Amino acid sequence: MNSEAILPQTTPAAAMIRTLGLLSAICGLIIVAAYQLTYDAVQENKRIAVERAVFKVIPAAKSIVEYSALPTGDVEIIGAGGATPPGALKFYAGYDEAGRLAGIAAEGAAKGYADTVRILFAYDLATSSIPAFSVVAMRETPGIGDKILVDKDFLASFPLEAKLSADLKALANAIVTVKHGSKTKPWEVDAISGATITSRAVGKAINDAAQALLPRVAPNLDKLKEKS
């Protein structure tokens, strides 16, 4: 008994393979062409999106340089390829018109109400504080969680104090989100009542990222001071 008796087949396998092969070739060509044609525009869009986000949190900045902070405690410029060594933390150094460092910015992320809230925050080196943040991506409830962008009391928590401890290993005071109206210290974030989870996510995202990044950046400030 051969297989054809079990599985009646009207089209020979060769015809199927030929059709699928031809089709895959056509579709492959279309996809490659689309990728090539849109590549430059997509990369340019991504660069503009990053620049806009950084300029928003560091208003004095006119140009940015991407750096990675290595686990060894060193910093280096990220090349055109965008590859970073394992364990490195990415951050942006914003420079003003004269090429002086206006501030640094980094991404942080923490679990919010609906999904991870990803933010970009600035760090001002002169005052050791976090003057502002912006949202990179979030799926929080419209009208509730997304108040973190507009709520006056919440935004009045900034600038947040973020001084490093004496041994430069961590923040002297961890940044925490406290209940609405009970903020007393400069490193506390005043939560929005009704949107506590999202408010906490912002505080945690800033704290986690700052605790990891700032001890690596602090010893290298001289390297960052002038635009290279």
Add this chain to the structure above:
Amino acid sequence: MSQQAGKMSARNWDELMEGIWRQNPVFVMVLGMCPVLAVTVSGVNALSMGLATAFVLVCSCGLVSLLRKLIPKEVRIATYIVIIATFVTVVDYVIQAVSLALYDALGAFIQLIVVNCIILGRAEAHASKNPPMAAMTNALGMGVGFTIGLLALGTVREILGAGSLFGVSLFGADFQPWVIMVLPPGGFFVLGTWLLFFAALERRKQRKLAEATQNA
């Protein structure tokens, strides 16, 4: 000759109007509800999702129709999916090139156009049996019909839920947005209301028809 041409254009018109009105994918066939409910929080999202779907519909139906004599029936579904996935990838890149903000707003629903039942349904039920011109006309009608359906939800939800239309504020700063309209339940409310409206239209038409036959 001109009579034949007239017949052709009448047929084309028929093919086109099938998707836009008689068999509208959103309001008559109630297909593709996942993107219809999920992305219609604003007019811009609805319009771009509709255009993206229409583009994939027209291109994949055209290619399916061109290759219809070459495709063995045993592997036809696999073939359709490959073709549809190709054009979805193209749309994905194009939207990224046009606007990253729009790309983020539409999220996974761009990639999910691959499994949109309207497109697979058109490929299987129409494009695989008709010449390219008719298949693409029919697909264009379906695409436009789908876009109109999305816009009908998107504009209403944006006006009520955000007080704006295509990002332009309509009522000024004192407007208190009806937030539930841009949340998932709002999608069901607005869709239900539209379906009610079209069902009422249909009943009125039936009643008029019955009255007309009675009088005759």
